[in-house]
Amino acid sequence: MDEAGRPVSEIRILLVDDQRLFRQSLRLLLEQDPEIRVVAEAADGQEAVVLATELRPDMILLDVELPGLSGPQAARLIHDRVPDARILMLSVHDDDERIRESLSGGAVGYVLKDADHREFLRIIKTTMLGRPLTSPFLIAPEPAQPSPLAGLTAREREILALLGRAMSNKEIADAMRLSPETIKSHLQRLYAKLGVGSRAEAMRLFYGHSGSLPPLRG
Secondary structure, rough: OOOOOOOOOOOEEEEEOOOHHHHHHHHHHHHHHHHHEEEEEEHEEEEHHHHHHHHHOOOEEEEEEOOOOHHHHHHHHHHHHOOOOOOEEEEEEHHHHHHHHHHHOOEEEEEEOOOOHHHHHHHHHHOOOOOOOOOOOOEEOOOOOOOOOOOOHHHHHHHHHOOOOOOOOHHHHHHHOHHHHHHHHHHHHHHHHHHHOOHHHHHHHHHHHHHHHHOOOO
């Protein structure tokens, strides 16, 4: 227990759904668990944003279909204002468009409403811990794949950028004020790091992944 007399591991939840009976029923089910407390309820997206900003709950259970400000729109605003809060979208639909819109707005998962009580609690608690979870009722964002260019040094990235302009070794050497032999050695190490065997393969990697890296310092 903390100083307020509540469990240290308590998950503070904001529950958002436009159907009052569903909200009340879900609240009763959730609060049967001593580790969960519903701190507030909201009936629409705008109210959800206001309450999330004021109360800063640990988790928001947010219905996708809301009047006025939709669930995905509300999720985006909440994520911007309360980035530490975990947002789980709730829906009876599993179509790709709703899922894509929800997860791109900052939600950490998309939960189907036909999940049973125990499975729903498992999803909430595991998601709150930030652990990966497989469930037939949960759709989560695909984990981000590291860029193959992330391990390059600043000089190697600069050489690759010049290579991406279809410059010859001599042109790159002149631009960087290095000898062609030095550029050749850099390129050999560069190819080894990227796992490629040719200039063309390196250029394809550059065009496909350079946007995921921070810009070089001028």
